[in-house]
Amino acid sequence: MRRRLLLAATVVAALALPVAPAQAEVAWTPCTEQGYEAFQCGRVGVPLDRSGGVPGAIDLAVRRLPAPSNPSRTAVVFLSGGPGQAATGSARQIAEALAPAFGTRDLLAFDQRGTGASSPLQCAALRTEESSRRVAEGCANEIGPRRAFFRTADSVADIEDLRAAAGYERLVLYGISYGTKVAQHYAARFPERVESLVLDSVVTPEGPDPLRRSSFAASGRILDELCGGRRCRGITPSPVADVRRLMARGAIRGRYVDPRGRIRRGSLPSRLLFDLLQSGDTNPAYRALLPGALRSAALGDEAPLLRLAVSTFGGGGSQVPSSGINQALYLTTVCEELPFPWDRAASPDQRLEQATAALNGVPASAFAPFNRAAAAEASLVGLCFAWPNASPPPQGPGPLPRVPALVLSGATDVRTPVEDARSVAERLGATPVVVPHTGHSVLGSDFSGCARAAVAAFFRDGSTPACPADIEPFVHPTRRPPRSLRGVAPARRYKGRVGRTLNAVALTREDALVAALGAELDGATRIGGVRRGTILVRTGGDVVLRGVELVPGVRVTGRFPKQGSRARLRITGRAAARGRLTLTRAGGVTGTLDGRRIRARPRAATATGPFGGPPDARRVVPFPGLQAG
Numbered sequence: 323m324r325r326r327l328l329l330a331a332t333v334v335a336a337l338a339l340p341v342a343p344a345q346a347e348v349a350w351t352p353c354t355e356q357g358y359e360a361f362q363c364g365r366v367g368v369p370l371d372r373s374g375g376v377p378g379a380i381d382l383a384v385r386r387l388p389a390p391s392n393p394s395r396t397a398v399v400f401l402s403g404g405p406g407q408a409a410t411g412s413a414r415q416i417a418e419a420l421a422p423a424f425g426t427r428d429l430l431a432f433d434q435r436g437t438g439a440s441s442p443l444q445c446a447a448l449r450t451e452e453s454s455r456r457v458a459e460g461c462a463n464e465i466g467p468r469r470a471f472f473r474t475a476d477s478v479a480d481i482e483d484l485r486a487a488a489g490y491e492r493l494v495l496y497g498i499s500y501g502t503k504v505a506q507h508y509a510a511r512f513p514e515r516v517e518s519l520v521l522d523s524v525v526t527p528e529g530p531d532p533l534r535r536s537s538f539a540a541s542g543r544i545l546d547e548l549c550g551g552r553r554c555r556g557i558t559p560s561p562v563a564d565v566r567r568l569m570a571r572g573a574i575r576g577r578y579v580d581p582r583g584r585i586r587r588g589s590l591p592s593r594l595l596f597d598l599l600q601s602g603d604t605n606p607a608y609r610a611l612l613p614g615a616l617r618s619a620a621l622g623d624e625a626p627l628l629r630l631a632v633s634t635f636g637g638g639g640s641q642v643p644s645s646g647i648n649q650a651l652y653l654t655t656v657c658e659e660l661p662f663p664w665d666r667a668a669s670p671d672q673r674l675e676q677a678t679a680a681l682n683g684v685p686a687s688a689f690a691p692f693n694r695a696a697a698a699e700a701s702l703v704g705l706c707f708a709w710p711n712a713s714p715p716p717q718g719p720g721p722l723p724r725v726p727a728l729v730l731s732g733a734t735d736v737r738t739p740v741e742d743a744r745s746v747a748e749r750l751g752a753t754p755v756v757v758p759h760t761g762h763s764v765l766g767s768d769f770s771g772c773a774r775a776a777v778a779a780f781f782r783d784g785s786t787p788a789c790p791a792d793i794e795p796f797v798h799p800t801r802r803p804p805r806s807l808r809g810v811a812p813a814r815r816y817k818g819r820v821g822r823t824l825n826a827v828a829l830t831r832e833d834a835l836v837a838a839l840g841a842e843l844d845g846a847t848r849i850g851g852v853r854r855g856t857i858l859v860r861t862g863g864d865v866v867l868r869g870v871e872l873v874p875g876v877r878v879t880g881r882f883p884k885q886g887s888r889a890r891l892r893i894t895g896r897a898a899a900r901g902r903l904t905l906t907r908a909g910g911v912t913g914t915l916d917g918r919r920i921r922a923r924p925r926a927a928t929a930t931g932p933f934g935g936p937p938d939a940r941r942v943v944p945f946p947g948l949q950a951g
Contacts, residue, residue, distance in 0.1 A: 347487055347488070347489065348364040348365070348366055348384065348386075348487050348488050349364060349365075350362040350363070350364045350386060351363055351364070353385060357414060358385065358413070358414065360387060361385045361386060361387050361413060362385070362386045362387075362388065363383075363384070363385055363386075364384045364385075364386065364488075365381050365382065365383060365384065366381075366382040366384055366432075366480075366483065366484050366487050366488075367379055367380070367381055367382070368380050368382060368435070368479070368480050368483050368484075370468060370471050371470075371471050372476075372479060376467045376468060376470070376471065378468060379441075380435045380436075380440060380441045380480070381440060381441050382432050382433065382434075382435065382440045382480060382484065383410055383432060383433045383438060383439035383440050384410070384430060384431070384432040384484065384488075385410045385413045385430070385431045385432070386428055386429065386430055386431075386488070387413065387417050387424070387428060387429040388428050389424060389425065389426050389427055389428050390424065390425065391425070391426065392425075392426045393426060393427075393428060394426040394427060395489070395490055395491040395492065396426075396427050396490060396491065396492045396493065396494060396517050397427055397428040397429065397430045397485070397488065397490045397493055397494070398420060398423050398424065398427050398428070398429050398430065398493070398494040398495075398496060399430045399431075399432075399481060399484075399485075399493050399494070399495050399496065400412070400413065400416045400429065400430070400431040400432075400496050400497075400501075401434070401477075401481075401495060401496065401497040401498070401501030401502075401504045401505055402434070402437075402498060402500075402501050403497075403498045403499030403500045403501050403523070403763070404437070404499070404500050404647050404648070404651070404652055404655075405434070405437075405472075405500045405651060405652055405655040405656065406436075406437055406647040406648040406649065406651040406652035406655070407437060407438075407500075407646055407647055407648075408433040408437045408438025408439070408440075408646075408648075409431040409432060409433055409434070409438070410431050410432065410433050410438055410439065411438070412431070413429065413431035415766070416429065416431060416496070417429055419765045419766070419774065419777070420496060420520070420765075420777060422777055422778045422780075422781040422782065423494060423496075423520075423777070423781045425781075427494065428490075430484065430488065432480075432484060434477050434480065434504070435471075435472060435476060435477060435480055436472045436648060436650070436651035436654070436655075437648045437651050438648070442648055442650075442651070443465060443472065443648060443650035443651045443654060444464075444650055445457075445460070445461035445464050445465065445649070445650035445653070446460070446464060447459075447460030447461050447464065448461060448649045448650060448653070454704050454705060454708070455670060455707070455708040456708075457653075458653070458657065458705065458706060458707075458708040458709040459708050459709075459710070461650060461653055461654070461709075462657075462709055462710050462712075465650065465654060467712055469654045469658060469712050469713075470658060470711075470712035470713035471713075472651060472654045472655050472658065473655060473658055473659045473713060473716075474503055474504055474507050474655075474659060475507065477504050478504060478507045478508045478511055478512075481493070481495075481504070481508050482508070482511075482512055482515070485515065491515075492515055492516065492517040493508075493515055493516060493517060494516075494517050494518050494519075494520065495508060495509065495516065495518075495519050495520070496519075496520040496522070497519075497520070497521055497522065498522045498523055498763055498765075498766075499522070499523045499525060499737070499738060499762065499763065500525055502521040502522065502523065502524045502525050502738075502746075503525040503526070503527055503529070505519055505521060506519070506521070506527040506719060506722055506746070507527060507719040509722060509723055509725060510527070510719035510720050510721065510722055510723065511719065513723035513725065516723065516725050517725075517726075518725060518726040518727065518728070518780075519725060519726070519727040519728070519750070520727075520728045520730070520777070520780070521727060521728070521729045521730065521743075521746065522730045522763065522764050522765055522773075523730070523731065523732065523735060523737070523738040523743075523762050523763055523764055524729060524731060524738055524742055524743040524746045524747075524754075525738055525742070526742050526745060526746055527718055527719045527722065527746070528661065528716075528718045529660075529742070530660065530738075531661075532660050532661070532662050532663070532701055532702040532703060532706075533663070533680070533681060533684070533697060533701050533703075534697065534700050534701055535684065535688060536739055536741055536742050537600075537700070537736050537737065537739055538596070538688060538689045538692060538696075538697060538700075539688060539739075539741065540736065540739035540740065540741055541596065541599060541691070541692060541736065542562050542690060542691055544599070544733075544734050544735075544736060544739070545561040545562050545565065545599065545613075545691070546560075546561070546562060547733055547734055547758075547759075548561060548602075548609060548612065548613055548734065548799060549561055549613055549799065553795070553798055553799050554613050554799050556801065556802075557613050557614050557617060557799055557800075557801060557802050558613050558614070558616065558617035558620075558802070561612070561613045561616055561617070562691045563620075563691075564613075564616040564617050564619075564620040565595060565616060565691040565692065566690075566691045567620045568592050568595060568616065568619055568620055569592045569595065569691065569692060569693055569696070570592075571592055572591070572592055573589050573590065573591050573592060574589065574590040574592060574619050574624050574627055574628065575587070575588070575589045575590075575624065576588070576623075576624030576625060576628055577624070577625060577628075578624075578625055578628035578629050578631075578632060578850065579625075579629060579850030579851050579852070579853065579854060579855065579856075580632060580850050581632070581846070581848045581849055581850050581856065582848070582850075582856065583850060583851070583854070583855055583856040583868065583869070585854070588628050588631075588632070590624075590627065590628055590631045591699075592695075592696070593692075593693070593695040593696040593698070593699045594631070594635070594696075594699060595616075595692065595696065596692045596696040596697075596699070596700050597634070597635070597699070597700060598612065598627075598630065598631060598634055599612065599736055600700075600736040600737060601634040602734065602736070602761055603732075603734075603735055603736050603737050603761035603762035604761060604762050604763065604767065604843070605761075605840050605843050605844065606761070606767070606795070606796050606797050606839075606843075607797060607836045607837065607839040607840030607843065608630065608633070608634060608840050609734065609761065609795075609797070610795070610797040610798060610799050610800050610836050611626070611630050611799075611800055611833075611836060611837065611840065612630065612799075613799045614626060614799060614800050614801060614802040614803070615627040615629075615630045617802050618802050618803060623803070623805055625803075625852050625853060626802075626803050626852050629837075629849070629850055629851075629852055632850070633837070633840055633841065633844065633846070633849055636844075636846075653705065653706075653709075656702060656705065656706060657705065657706035657709035657711070658709075658711060658712065658713050659713075659716050660702060660706070660716065661715075661716055662677065662702075662703065662706060662707075663676060663677050663679075663680035663681075664676040664677055664680075664707070666711045666715060670707050670708040673703075673707040673708075674703070674707050677701075677703045677707065681694060681697060681698060681701070681703075682694070684697075721749075722746075722749045722750050723750075724750065724751045725750070726752075726780075726784055727747070727750040727751075727752040728752070728755065728776060728777065728780040728786055729743050729746065729747040729750070729752050729753075729754040729755065729786075730743075730754070730755050730757065730764040730765065730773055730776065731743035731744075731754050731755070731756050731757070731764065732756075732757050732760035732761045732762060732764050732767065732768070733756050733757060733758045733759065733760060734759060734760060734761050735760070735761045735762050735764075736761070736762075737762050738762065740754070740756055743756070752786065753786050754786075755772070755773065755776045755786050755787070755788065755789065756788075756789065757770065757772050757773050757789050757793075758770070758772075758789060758793045758795075759793060759794070759795035759796065760773075765777070769796040770789065770790075770793045770796075772789035772790065772793065775787065776789075797836055797839070800832055800833055800836050801829060801832065803829070803833065803852050803853075803872050803873070804826070804829070804872075804873050804874075805874065806873070806874055806875075806897070807819070807822050807823070807826060807873055807874070807875055807876060807897040807898070808822070809873075810822045810825050810826050810829070810873055811825060812824075812825065813825045813828075813922060814922075815922070816918075816920070816922070819897075819898075819899045819916065820899040820915045820916055820918050820920075822899075823876060823893060823898045823899040823915055824911070824915070824920065824922065826872070826873040826876040826898070827876070827878055827891065827893060827903060829872055829873060830867075830870060830871075830872040830873065830876070830878045831878075831882070831889075831905070833852065833872050834851075834857050834865060834867055834870060834872075834878075834882070835865060835882065837849050837857055838857050838858075838859050838865040841857070841859055842859045842863075846859070847859050847860075851867075851869075851870035851871055851872060852871070852872045853871035853872060853873075853874055854869055854870065854871035854877065855867065855868050855869035855870035855871055855877065855878075855879075856868045856869070856870070857870055862884055863884030864881055864882065864883050864884050865881070865882040865884075866880075866881045866882075867879055867880055867881070867882075867891070869894075871895065873897075874897065875895045875896045875897025875898060876893065876895045876897055876898040877893070877894045877895040877898065878891055878892075878893060879891065879892045879894070880892060882905075888904055888905065888906060889904070889905040890902065890903075890904050890905075891903045891904075891905065893915065898915075899915040899916040899918075900915065900916060901913060901914040901915040901916060901917070901920075902914060903915070903920060909923075910922065910923055
């Protein structure tokens with residue numbers, strides 16, 4: 323027995339010895355995944371705990387795209403967001419978006435520790451319906467002491483090991499959202515190794531703030547920008563005033579249509595309106611639908627806002643992101659690293675009291691037009707108050723070096739607002755490029771071309787040109803759904819019920835295409851109509867309407883093909899002029915309504931124009947896996 327104990331002690335002592343750094347070099351092999359034939363794949367082993375106190379290792383998955391000519395000793399390293407997003411699956415999109423950077427530089431994309439194929443963390447408690455308190459406690463216990471080693475500082479050390487193992491002298495760091503924090507920390511720790519930074523949707527090096535104060539401070543500005551340039555004329559005089567009015571109600575109750583076309587009654591707590599605004603960060607369709615939905619609800623028509631809420635929240639409500647995110651890693655990093663307003667040694671109940679006191683100490687005006695209830699809902703307090711910390715309190719990276727930096731920010735980004743980007747840019751001595759009408763993950767969601775032009779200029783001569791002032795949104799705010807056919811102006815040259823039905827169909831088309839875009843970007847295949855029916859998104863992009871009713875009493879059934887020039891629609895309903903219409907892609911319309919022959923020419927979309935509608939919004943293809951904070 324004594325000999326067995328001595329042997330065990332010897333093993334423990336050996337495990338406690340400092341762990342060697344990453345392997346000396348990467349054994350690159352051709353990647354076998356379809357579409358990645360030009361890439362090389364490799365693995366880099368790094369220690370879990372570089373002090374050696376906790377045994378274990380992390381196997382980092384890496385993809386490399388060699389420089390097309392004259393390779394230098396500099397690589398571009400892509401750092402994804404989350405925390406918890408894998409990077410290797412987006413390497414092709416990054417290679418395209420950052421093409422000007424790769425003339426003589428390789429691209430490296432690696433899954434940060436605990437994500438993707440880099441020894442991913444797992445937590446069974448996240449698959450249960452337990453309370454957030456039990457989930458936090460359960461995950462912490464399941465992960466054990468390892469949970470202390472998935473912080474930004476650990477990822478920074480991994481990047482340095484990867485650089486050394488791959489044989490590069492300097493790095494260009496491209497980070498998105500949380501990846502910008504990792505990039506800043508690396509630059510502060512290893513400034514001599516940094517050639518330049520490209521920061522997209524910027525998190526401050528100390529952040530993000532668990533109470534989301536900068537996001538709330540920016541919310542009124544962002545709401546106003548959605549409607550700037552008189553884009554909400556005829557929709558709402560002020561979305562900020564509409565939010566204030568709805569916040570005072572406490573809850574928005576009414577009927578809505580679920581994705582299966584079933585009419586239900588529901589209630590949306592007003593404290594979730596901030597989350598509804600935030601959903602537009604990664605979905606331009608939700609951004610377009612929001613002003614009209616807010617105004618409708620403020621005037622007593624709750625259906626459009628409830629439909630948008632069902633699309634956004636999908637019936638769920640977890641604070642842990644799910645799309646493309648390793649939830650266990652997200653929970654671990656956020657709870658171990660963020661500067662929560664509590665004593666880390668306090669009990670969960672004491673932490674809640676301390677966080678409540680901190681929230682109450684913030685002036686109510688700091689959350690306007692929302693309130694403290696919305697701030698409490700949007701904060702990360704509920705996610706982490708019961709998490710037992712295994713690491714010391716977080717520390718900032720220190721001064722940021724004055725290295726060349728391109729700072730990209732979306733003007734309507736709620737998660738990482740422009741104000742944070744300007745703060746970081748000032749510390750770097752840089753000038754931010756603010757892209758109008760754009761939310762989170764700028765290079766993946768800017769359709770004006772401004773962000774990519776800025777990338778080209780930055781890698782050409784180091785300049786950071788501002789965006790043109792006349793950029794228009796990719797999808798304009800949609801018009802407020804009328805509450806009756808009498809509220810629809812007749813189309814030109816067609817009076818009475820026929821003319822009103824024509825414009826009702828035009829409004830239905832506009833809403834259906836934008837709503838279908840929102841569903842498609844969220845990975846859904848169907849969404850309810852505002853009053854009745856179902857909108858389907860078919861494989862290949864066709865949009866199918868089944869008895870869709872936007873204007874009460876006017877039902878539209880048919881298909882809008884993604885390819886081809888014609889959409890054939892059947893118009894029914896108790897209030898409608900019934901018949902069949904054929905729409906061209908250019909906006910012309912022919913057919914019959916109530917026996918009258920219809921032949922209308924397209925013209926610009928206005929409150930009374932027949933078939934202007936939104937652009938072909940199905941061209942939107944954001945980077946996969948780059949949509950979290």
